Amino acid sequence: MRPHPDQNTGLRPADSKANDPIACDSCPVREISVCAMLPREQRKIIANRSHNRKANKGDVLALEGDRVTHVASVTSGVVKMTKTLSDGRQQIVGLAFASDVVGRPFADDTAVRIEAATDATLCSFEKSHFEQLLREHPAFESLLLKVKLDELDAAKDWMLLLGRKSALEKVASFLAMLADRQLAPDGTRMPKAAAVTVELPLSRAEIADYLGLTLETVSRQFSKLKDAGVIVLDDGRAVTVPDRQKLAALAGN
Amino acid sequence: MRPHPDQNTGLRPADSKANDPIACDSCPVREISVCAMLPREQRKIIANRSHNRKANKGDVLALEGDRVTHVASVTSGVVKMTKTLSDGRQQIVGLAFASDVVGRPFADDTAVRIEAATDATLCSFEKSHFEQLLREHPAFESLLLKVKLDELDAAKDWMLLLGRKSALEKVASFLAMLADRQLAPDGTRMPKAAAVTVELPLSRAEIADYLGLTLETVSRQFSKLKDAGVIVLDDGRAVTVPDRQKLAALAGN
DNA sequence: GGCCCTCCTTGATCGGCGTCAATGTGCTTG
DNA sequence: CAAGCACATTGACGCCGATCAAGGAGGGCC
Numbered sequence A, B: 001m002r003p004h005p006d007q008n009t010g011l012r013p014a015d016s017k018a019n020d021p022i023a024c025d026s027c028p029v030r031e032i033s034v035c036a037m038l039p040r041e042q043r044k045i046i047a048n049r050s051h052n053r054k055a056n057k058g059d060v061l062a063l064e065g066d067r068v069t070h071v072a073s074v075t076s077g078v079v080k081m082t083k084t085l086s087d088g089r090q091q092i093v094g095l096a097f098a099s100d101v102v103g104r105p106f107a108d109d110t111a112v113r114i115e116a117a118t119d120a121t122l123c124s125f126e127k128s129h130f131e132q133l134l135r136e137h138p139a140f141e142s143l144l145l146k147v148k149l150d151e152l153d154a155a156k157d158w159m160l161l162l163g164r165k166s167a168l169e170k171v172a173s174f175l176a177m178l179a180d181r182q183l184a185p186d187g188t189r190m191p192k193a194a195a196v197t198v199e200l201p202l203s204r205a206e207i208a209d210y211l212g213l214t215l216e217t218v219s220r221q222f223s224k225l226k227d228a229g230v231i232v233l234d235d236g237r238a239v240t241v242p243d244r245q246k247l248a249a250l251a252g253n
Numbered sequence C: 001g002g003c004c005c006t007c008c009t010t011g012a013t014c015g016g017c018g019t020c021a022a023t024g025t026g027c028t029t030g
Numbered sequence D: 001c002a003a004g005c006a007c008a009t010t011g012a013c014g015c016c017g018a019t020c021a022a023g024g025a026g027g028g029c030c
Helices: A013-019 A040-049 A127-136 A138-164 A167-181 A204-211 A215-227 A244-250 B013-019 B040-049 B127-136 B138-164 B167-181 B204-211 B215-227 B244-250
Strands: A050-055 A060-062 A070-076 A079-084 A090-096 A113-116 A120-126 A196-199 A232-235 A238-241 B050-055 B060-062 B070-076 B079-084 B090-096 B113-116 B120-126 B196-199 B232-235 B238-241
Touching: A040 A050, A040 A120, A040 A127, A040 A138, A070 A127, A079 A204, A079 B138, A090 A204, A090 B138, A120 A127, A127 A138, A127 B138, A138 A167, A138 B079, A138 B090, A138 B127, A138 B138, A167 A196, A167 A204, A167 A215, A167 A238, A167 A244, A204 A215, A215 A232, B040 B050, B040 B120, B040 B127, B040 B138, B070 B127, B079 B204, B090 B204, B120 B127, B127 B138, B138 B167, B167 B196, B167 B204, B167 B215, B167 B238, B167 B244, B204 B215, B215 B232
Parallel strands: none
Antiparallel strands: A050 A120, A060 A113, A070 A120, A079 A090, A079 A113, A196 A238, A232 A238, B050 B120, B060 B113, B070 B120, B079 B090, B079 B113, B196 B238, B232 B238
16 A cells, blocks of 8 residues: 555545645534534535634624624634613523534524623634525535524423523523533543533623523522532532532422 | 316416315415425425324323424414423423424424414324425425524523513513414504404413413413503403503513 | 303412622732 | 722512412303
């Protein structure tokens, strides 16, 4: 066997263009995002149409009612989507973690304010380009549909939480969600029994806005969970959960 | 002109197969459902794969956790989707009116209980057939995506309501939603100023489950709105809204 | 008609969570 | 280190909506 530039396929130089490095190759969510299951062919097209965007904590990516100009996939950090009543009452209506899609294709303007909850990076597309990709690549559209159906299921879980759970159950549910989503350093999911340390991406006030509570009530529930030994407050922003079963039991469901 | 079977197109008999009557032709939601924008070609395929299903008020179409066997479009009536905590607390997480889609493609089992809130009819597909249609007809999949994105926006509105609105605002919002959705007898949307009479598809208890309240609180808010002259209670199940602006003002937003 | 059943309304009371306020903690900046 | 700030905790109190309870209104059925 003679050496060749591509160890996987052994393509001749004439074909090497197909395996030129593309931006996606170094994308931290290339294996799990909506792009993951696309053939390299199509990913190349995507790479050419996207650009990286860095956002600092607190940066506003879009205001409620803004014209939609971009659609993006979160590649690191957490992005929050909020809605606000005229008198200032606020509700977080969605969190986008790495690999989630933010922005609203097929609508003129966005119904939510989009803001970086932590420092974040995004793989951003102009809305018209994104829509064109969807039109031209049914596999891509199909993946987005599946992702959005999952989001819809998650939204329904959240409606149950907002409408029917007690303050303690809400906070426990929130922590349980973060703990379950937490990955081991090697990228695999944590075993169910293991203790997990969660870095909270939100302040108490933001957690309150996510759970339909006040920040004081959230703080009190944290204290209650701490006193009960269900969580350990490493510091304000980090929580370790020694026994996720116990936490889950307090979450209701 | 000689008489012919199809008054609209006057096709020659040799072509008549393309315009043979299909079930969709008499479908009450053929103009607004997810099928509406498909060419007749594809609708014919759909018609062959679907069957009508009648459900009486209270009929359960699927239980929480059931295997998903069918996906359907509501053709008349109202279908509710609910989630329940282990101790019985319940939340309605979605209402499907005529033309809405119920059932969850691309998932093994349903996360919600599906039940007829009123007598209803559905255009039902076996799940595997429905998914096949999506795979084979990108235009169909594209429409479903747009519909589900709209549903997701609506879910976010509801999260704001559940998390942040007062009991009065919740009830006003609910009635405003029904009033806005109400169509004039000729099928056009009502002008904003006109009085509207709304037939409530839900009992007080169901409205409570939709709004995250108790039935007593819902009843009290109805009375409060009646006393304020914002609504007229024709009977328990019918409400007329003389001035939708006034109702909208009480809904918060 | 009389009975029952379901649904709705209204009242009285209670408690969970919001509100207001003070204090604590860690980080930044001079 | 002190001062200032953002954020979190804790306490006291009050209100909105839940809970408990009674009674009305309509509709079906014998």
